[in-house]
Structures are given as C-alpha cells and as structure tokens.
Amino acid sequence: MAVKQSQQFKSLVALNPDRADLLAAIPTTQQHSISSLYTLCYLLEELPGQWPVFQLIKNYTRLYTQLPEDAKTNSTHELCSLIEETSALVKSSYTSFAQFIGCDDKPALRAPTDEDVITHHELRQFGNNFQLPVNTSTKRPVVSIDLPNGPLLAATCVAVTTYYTASPINPAAGAEQF
Structure with missing residues (x-):
C-alpha cells in the first residue's frame, strides 16, 4: 500500500x-x-x-x-x-484470441497464386467482428468449417476460434464428417 x-x-x-x-x-x-x-x-x-x-x-x-x-x-x-x-x-x-494478432498493415495471410492479402489489421478486425447466430450456453459451441485450404479457411479458423471451438473439416472427405 x-x-x-x-x-x-x-x-x-x-x-x-x-x-x-x-x-x-x-x-x-x-x-x-x-x-x-x-x-x-x-x-x-x-x-x-x-x-x-x-x-x-x-x-x-x-x-x-x-x-x-x-x-x-x-x-x-x-x-x-x-x-x-x-x-x-x-x-x-x-479476452479473445484476436488480441494476439498485430494491428499493422503487413500481410498476415496471402493466397499462393494471387496477390490478394489479408493484413494483420484486417484479420484482427475480422476476428473481433465475427459473430454467428447461435445461443452460447456455458459450453463453447463447436463450429464445423468446410472450406478449401487457403487464406479464407485460415481467417475463418482464427475468427471462429476467438469465440467458439473450431472444427475444420476436409472438404474432400465428404458429408459424413458432419
């Protein structure tokens, strides 16, 4: 004191x-x-x-x-x-996973064939603003993500992980995974 x-x-x-x-x-x-x-x-x-x-x-x-x-x-x-x-x-x-992402405008995610990039700032903003219309109880909902490999999948996994439990699924494996 x-x-x-x-x-x-x-x-x-x-x-x-x-x-x-x-x-x-x-x-x-x-x-x-x-x-x-x-x-x-x-x-x-x-x-x-x-x-x-x-x-x-x-x-x-x-x-x-x-x-x-x-x-x-x-x-x-x-x-x-x-x-x-x-x-x-x-x-x-x-309070969230998104707080671990920087705020600068340097590339965070880049598609291997395109010049399109998602910056750290954009990724953090996407994670902070991401919401799904689900009722959250005491347990974090599990969200299955079925997207092809690439920056969109990565950004979605980061955003989902901020608030939910992410469960990425390989699209080639078929609907039985769901």
Whole structure:
C-alpha cells in the first residue's frame, strides 16, 4: 500500500507510460526473478488500462521460468500465492484470441497464386467482428468449417476460434464428417 501512495508511483501513473516499455524495463534474470514477479503483479493490479497481451505473456513466462524450481512445483511454497495471483492477472488481461494478432498493415495471410492479402489489421478486425447466430450456453459451441485450404479457411479458423471451438473439416472427405 505504501508504494501506491508514494510520490514516485503517483508520478509514474500520471505520465501514463507505454505498457510495453514498462514490461521491457522489468529485469528477467534469475537473480531478480522474485522481485520482478512482485513488480509485474503490482503493476497489473495498480495500473489501469489494457496491457499488450503478447509482450505481457512473454514477460511473465520469462519471469516464471527464472523462478526457483521448488517455488514452481511446491504448492505450499511462500511464492505460490504470488505466482497464482500474477498468472490470474495475466490471463484476465485478454479476452479473445484476436488480441494476439498485430494491428499493422503487413500481410498476415496471402493466397499462393494471387496477390490478394489479408493484413494483420484486417484479420484482427475480422476476428473481433465475427459473430454467428447461435445461443452460447456455458459450453463453447463447436463450429464445423468446410472450406478449401487457403487464406479464407485460415481467417475463418482464427475468427471462429476467438469465440467458439473450431472444427475444420476436409472438404474432400465428404458429408459424413458432419
């Protein structure tokens, strides 16, 4: 609590720093793994707003792998609650598979014979806006996808996986797969 009330922390929050830069500034060496995990956990708890999903998971994974082995395997270890809390905060930082796709205009999917491409931005937008007229219960619906191999199949699988369980089907196998 004292850190949150400190002038340094208030100044940091007021600067509205880039979260990717904050993550990059956390040491990921074995020597600093425990204090760095505390830092990451605290930042996730106290700094509002979205975090860059891929960088956050990468940073957490690096920190976790540097922790002492007994902390990772012993459920009664003193660091167990810190590990569980940080893991839960990392998992709650993203809500969809599409958040793992970049936002740039570089090609993400390209047809082998055409010059047509789907950019990362377009693929992410397609995934975010994808909806099927199904009632979702507590269980994720399984959606069968019957499209020929290619970028459309790939984009559809990404979009479906964002909200449902995707089940791509080989069109050559016939209707009995359904």
